[in-house]
Amino acid sequence: MSNRNLTRVLHRIGRRGASLAFVGLLCLAIAASLAFPPAEQRASPGYTALAAIAPLGAWALAWCATGALCLVQMFLRSDRIAFAAATALLLLYGLVYLISTFNGDNPRGWVGAAVWLAFGGWIALIATWPEAVAADRATGGAAVVVADADGLIQSWNPQAAKLFGWSTEEAVGRPLTILMPPRLRHHHVEGLARVRVTGSSKLAGRIIPLVGLRRDGSEFPIALTVNAWHSDDGIAYTGVIRPLRGGDAD
Template sequence: MSNRVLRRIGRRGASLAFVGLLSLAIAASLAFAPASQRATPSYAVLASIAPLDVWAALWLATGTLCLVQMFLRIDRMAFAAATALVLLYGLVFLASTFTGDNPRGWVGGAVWLAFGGWITLIATWPEAVTLDRLPGSGSAVIVANAAGIIQSWNPQAAAMFGWSTDEAVGRPLTMLMPARFRDRHDMGLTKVRANGHSELSGRIIPLVGLRRDGTEFAIALTVNAWHSDDGMTYTGVIRPVEGGHAD
């Protein structure tokens, strides 16, 4: 059961589950803190900036967002919210050390900033796409690097396009599209490499595919772009469109 859940949500989703549950626990500790705990330097510093109930609401909203987006393909908002709140906590605790309000605040500040760095690192992980996470069977899953060179090619892609894995890996994505679309594709990759952002990420895009035998067919492409140590990485999920026209 646990392995099935992990395969479904992936390692990014599992990390969001951890952050989400921790955020809810922090929200509860703030909302229901006894008077003796509210009098400690850490809580007093937080209360001097905003009421503890406001901090609790922020953690509650962040935790809920993480637990919702752990199941979604688009999870950037959850990672951004968690990172921002954790880093804010770290900066507040560090600042309280220099103001003298919390002499030991630098310890908590260092821990929170390290935690924020960990979340930021996870947000750069490319998520491996598995077929049991896809909306339908028979989907081709292709991974390519920033230059548009195929890095990974599943059996469904081989069956759909007619190229074996050994033949496809290391070749450009342009071999899968008619010649009339290749210049536009190359310009799009150049633009993404320049600004580090893909406007097509997460969208379903109607396109035309090209089989090895030269026949064209209508496809629906869902692409996600991830920042990895080697630069931008693209994961594309391709499904044939029944009754579609190869325009």
């Protein structure tokens, strides 16, 4: 695969999808090692501890199913089931190793437990990442902006950068107010305050005609669809923006 094609694939699946691809391939490798272990490996303390819970074939099937799920959902907008399954299986694996240590069956099982539990925690952390690219899969190439509860930009896609004139590095961490004329900013601030109090937005899912502000100071008409959702850090927002008439996203 050429670098250009690889870049296109990575852009399509985003960071979350790339992480699921890695986890999915790892799960399949673990499944293969459990399904066809050498005799000496089958007798190792770790494998013995696993076999005491369920047959190695059952573990292999669980890893294979989880890997396949990750590789399928890496391309989908909804990937929570894959992240949940991978996290649960990794944590379960870690707990089995940890219990075998306390039982005395696997004196060094705590090492494996630490690795598996840390890996499971890492996957759980990735599952909380907002992903503008993931949202863009279903938006037909529109500008997609993700912001936190304070209205600070967390991520946005290349279409947003092209539409507003701010690169991703320049935009992330700045307030959403850089995208709107000064006369509209107080409405935006009041709206954020209401959502923080009520936990929901009356504008969620609606197409709202507004005026956008480019980096060069020029204004242009846009259509905004905004959704509020809850992350581990509180309320977050995803805005899908399309230019109207005078706007230029192409």
